[in-house]
Amino acid sequence: QSVVSQPPSASGTPGQRVTIACSGSSSNIGSHSANWYQQVPGTAPKLLIYSNHKRPSGVPGRFSGSKSGTSASLAISGLQSEDEAIYHCGAWDDSLNAWVFGGGTKVTVL
């Protein structure tokens, strides 16, 4: 069982807003920034959000991140078919002295 938890799946129709929650604890998300990665099945993960809410160059503005307490969230506004992927959240954990990740959330565009 992951130290950081995410729902296994989420879905929406094109144009909808989808939100994914990432629940941690005081030793990880509560003390450090959360990052989000997008992984299209069969390919390597790609950095989507870093430092809780920052977007790397090239990441569309419909992706946004936030953090409150020991939880982080990823929102996809204006869902598009190419957004079908698995989304992973991760943060450093002071207790485990290691990076920890959620199990990933598979987003399906209906």
Place this chain on the structure above:
Amino acid sequence: QVQLQESGPGLVKPSQTLSLTCAVSGGAITTDNFYWSWFRQPAGKGLQWIGRVYFSGNTKYNPSLKNRVTMSVDPSKNQFSLRLTSVTAADTAVYYCVREGMITFGGVITDDWFDPWGQGTLVIVSS
């Protein structure tokens, strides 16, 4: 644009040592404020951080892998490596090499992230 490429055997026998190399192109492995990390991902599961190495040779490993992991850097070849000893079927996974970028303040890492990722290489542990 920095690119990473993993290489190594795709099949390793149980109890033997898994060895992978990551070639870095488009940038120097000796650049400040970048660590070089390894991840793995068993089929259908999440990401597991294995550890990281700095160009100076400084390392940090995931305690869950105990004393089985060793990482090293070869600046002359602009590459870094992973060794995992005493492998079992539970070590079967896609292995990724990744660059870890960071922001520091007063020598303390305040933010860090993983980008870019190599394409990954599947390693199967089986006799």
